[in-house]
Amino acid sequence: ETGVTQTPRHLVMGMTNKKSLKCEQHLGHNAMYWYKQSAKKPLELMFVYSLEERVENNSVPSRFSPECPNSSHLFLHLHTLQPEDSALYLCASSQDLNLNYGYTFGSGTRLTVV
Amino acid sequence: AQSVTQPDIHITVSEGASLELRCNYSYGATPYLFWYVQSPGQGLQLLLKYFSGDTLVQGIKGFEAEFKRSQSSFNLRKPSVHWSDAAEYFCAVGASTGGFKTIFGAGTRLFVKA
Numbered sequence: 001e002t003g004v005t006q007t008p009r010h011l012v013m014g015m016t017n018k019k020s021l022k023c024e025q026h027l028g029h030n031a032m033y034w035y036k037q038s039a040k041k042p043l044e045l046m047f048v049y050s051l052e053e054r055v056e057n058n059s060v061p062s063r064f065s066p067e068c069p070n071s072s073h074l075f076l077h078l079h080t081l082q083p084e085d086s087a088l089y090l091c092a093s094s095q096d097l098n099l100n101y102g103y104t105f106g107s108g109t110r111l112t113v114v
Numbered sequence: 115a116q117s118v119t120q121p122d123i124h125i126t127v128s129e130g131a132s133l134e135l136r137c138n139y140s141y142g143a144t145p146y147l148f149w150y151v152q153s154p155g156q157g158l159q160l161l162l163k164y165f166s167g168d169t170l171v172q173g174i175k176g177f178e179a180e181f182k183r184s185q186s187s188f189n190l191r192k193p194s195v196h197w198s199d200a201a202e203y204f205c206a207v208g209a210s211t212g213g214f215k216t217i218f219g220a221g222t223r224l225f226v227k228a
Binding site for chain 1: 118146148150155156157158159160163165204208209215216217218219220221
């Protein structure tokens with residue numbers, strides 16, 4: 001399978017639940033990213049990983065916890081979320097952190113917090 | 115810090131007509147510039163990128179963009195729009211300073227009428 005795959009595509013969770021979003025890429029890329037896309041707002045960078053090390057944490061609340069066990073997989077663990085966390089969460093990858101490569105995005109996980 | 119402005123929230127063009135989507139950026143040096151497209155329910159797909167060389171860059175799906183340093187612009191163009199081009203378009207800028215961030219504009223929604 002090529003490209004960036006995100007699961008699940010849709011997720012509804014209560015504010016007291018714990019869930020995880022999964023991202024997988026088989027492009028041989030070394031950098032992976034989590035973005036949040038909310039209605040009528042620009043994409044917000046959440047986390048950046050390079051070679052499984054976190055290199056950027058963009059003032060994201062601790063109820064979001066990323067994990068990168070290897071260069072092909074990225075998780076976003078969710079707990080005690082708020083309704084305002086409802087959004088499309090996009091995973092992306094790039095060859096490395098050099099900005100000239102551009103990103104390959106997954107289709108996203110549509111998260112609804114009730 | 116770098117920033118990106120897409121002045122048009124939405125644009126409607128007739129099928130077969132030409133298209134220009136505007137993008138202005140703010141950055142002190144030559145930035146890395148990108149255009150992405152997002153179809154409903156999907157992630158973002160890279161259309162084209164610029165970081166040096168010829169200021170007119172060709173991308174996929176018949177799109178092109180022109181970097182104009184004097185105007186701090188990177189407008190996206192297509193000579194003849196197809197109904198399948200209806201989507202949301204995002205301009206993005208990456209800078210070699212300030213970390214590993216690529217900043218996205220708020221997007222322009224393109225509607226195509228028959």
